[in-house]
Amino acid sequence: MKKLLLIVLGALLVAQPSDAQFFKKLFKKKAKTEKKKKSGSKADGIDDEAQVAMADWATAVDNMNNRNAFLNIPLGIKADRFEKGLIEKSFTERKPEGKQTAKSYVYEGDVYGAKSIVTLATTDQTVRVYAVDVEEEQIYPSLQAVQQRFQVLKKQLVSVYGQGFVDNQGEAYTIQTRLGTVSLHYERGSLTSSYTIGFTLDDAKAYCMAYDEMDAEDKEYENAPRGIEKGLAQACNHTDLVGLGVKLLQNRQLKAAQTVLRSYDYKVGKMSAKSVPATFVMVDYQATVSMARKKQNITSATITATDDMAAICKDLKTYGFTSSDQKTWRQGGMTVVVSTDKQGRVVVTLR
Numbered sequence: 343m344k345k346l347l348l349i350v351l352g353a354l355l356v357a358q359p360s361d362a363q364f365f366k367k368l369f370k371k372k373a374k375t376e377k378k379k380k381s382g383s384k385a386d387g388i389d390d391e392a393q394v395a396m397a398d399w400a401t402a403v404d405n406m407n408n409r410n411a412f413l414n415i416p417l418g419i420k421a422d423r424f425e426k427g428l429i430e431k432s433f434t435e436r437k438p439e440g441k442q443t444a445k446s447y448v449y450e451g452d453v454y455g456a457k458s459i460v461t462l463a464t465t466d467q468t469v470r471v472y473a474v475d476v477e478e479e480q481i482y483p484s485l486q487a488v489q490q491r492f493q494v495l496k497k498q499l500v501s502v503y504g505q506g507f508v509d510n511q512g513e514a515y516t517i518q519t520r521l522g523t524v525s526l527h528y529e530r531g532s533l534t535s536s537y538t539i540g541f542t543l544d545d546a547k548a549y550c551m552a553y554d555e556m557d558a559e560d561k562e563y564e565n566a567p568r569g570i571e572k573g574l575a576q577a578c579n580h581t582d583l584v585g586l587g588v589k590l591l592q593n594r595q596l597k598a599a600q601t602v603l604r605s606y607d608y609k610v611g612k613m614s615a616k617s618v619p620a621t622f623v624m625v626d627y628q629a630t631v632s633m634a635r636k637k638q639n640i641t642s643a644t645i646t647a648t649d650d651m652a653a654i655c656k657d658l659k660t661y662g663f664t665s666s667d668q669k670t671w672r673q674g675g676m677t678v679v680v681s682t683d684k685q686g687r688v689v690v691t692l693r
Contacts, residue, residue, distance in 0.1 A: 386468045386551075390419040396503075399520050405573030410503075410522030410545040412460075412474045413453070417522065417545035421447055421464045424471045433460065447471075454498045456480060456491075458540070465548070466555040472548035477540035481531075488528045488537035496526055499541065505624050507581040508606040511589055518578035522546045546575035577626050580653040582606075583645050584661055584678075587692040590633065591676055594640045599633060642693045649688040654680060 395411035402408055409416035415427040425435070425447065433451030436459065447462035456478045463473035482488035496515050500506065503524050506517030514527040523546070528539040550567040568575040589602050596618070600610050603620045608631060611619035618640070620631040629647035633640045655668055663671035663678060671678040679691045 386470075388418070388470070390423050393419050396521060399574055405520075406547075408521060408573055409547070410519070410524075410543060412476075412543060417471050417474065417543075418548035418551075419471060421445075421462055421469050421471050424462060425449075428460065450479075453478075454495060463544075463552070465552040466557075468551070468555065470548055470551065471545075472552040473542060473544040475540065475542045477538060482528075482537040482539065484535070485530075485537065488539055491539055492526065492528055495539065495541070499524055499526055503543075507578075507622070507624060507627075509582045509585070511582070511585040512605055516581075520546070520574040520577060522549070522575070546570060547573065578624070579627065579648065580650045581622075581624075581627065581629065581647070582657070583629070583647060583649060583654060583688075583690055584657040584663075586631075587643055587645055587678070587690055588661065588676065590631075590640065590643045591692055596635060596638045596640065599640045599643075603631060642691065644692075645690045646683065646687050647690075651680065651682065651688050654688060654690060 389407075392407045393409050393416040394407055395409060395414050395416040397405075397408045399405050399408055409418045411417060413428075413431060415424055415431075417424075428449050428451065429435075431451065433449040436446075436448040436450050438446045438448065447464065449460045449462075451458065451460060453460065453476050458479060459477045461475040461477075462471045463475065464471055478491075482491060492515075499515070499517060503517045504519055506515055506524070508514075509516040509525070510527065513529070514525055516526075517524040522544050524541060524543040526539075526541040528537050530537050546568055547570055550570055553561065553564060553567045556564065586602070586606050590599050593599050593602050596613075600618065603610050606622070608620040608622045608629075611621065613619070613635070616635060618631075618633040618635055620633075622629045622631075627648055629645060629649070632644045632646075634642045634644075655665075655671075658665070658671045658678060658680075661673075663673045663676075665671040669680055671680065677693050681689045681691075683689050
């Protein structure tokens, strides 16, 4: 299967013009055509009644029972208890078609003003909810329509979970807190011009438990969990710098590049005859962009950020760039150089 994927990608690279060769992030998702039978209620020492929904982690003495939450229902509790919380909020269980080897935990109800399908992801051995997937039932007829809903839903999620960052070249918005991650996204239907929208969220501690309970095959489709210390996950230290940089080079006219920066929530500063500055700040994360200009065109972009070098290199690979030294990356007519400055910040220069 992997060889076939490489062959297909190679063919696409040859077929497309070099300047347009750009692959968006590929999100691997585990096939769920058949559900495994859960092993039951294995004892794990967690008291469901003690779990709280999104307490202020900065002032809490102990965050071990502090959880990311969905509609004020804390994740990390047993699935049956989570189900009870949904039913109390007028959700109804969606009965699956055909025979199932295990309970599906799929529900229908209102989420932020829209009829939605809510699916719970549970740990293999302890049947605790570690993630929630929300998909709106409405089909949006155009890109403009789904983007309008995206902005409304983004504002609602930010008011609940806090500030995040634009991801996947503008098709997603990720909020990564010390308690968990929320990812808002939309996508175009295959063979149609219609769009769907939804979001997923997880609890960092519960996901760490889920990952430990997965078998090796399942782990191939999942990201490794963030480290947990005193009940809190590591702070966010990576955003979509590669996607932003490439999009800037694909929109080299000055006004178009400024529009891209604003779409990524960067604040554009006062430009000079030779450069255009922009900044982005998110809690402890900071990024600056300096675009070199020649009249009304952008010639290069340099992004400096308190980011993770390994994660950026991984993104470059995912986006289709290649490198022999992990410093200089190329794809078609684009070149990316990755380095660090004296302050230890990552510097990404795109030409």
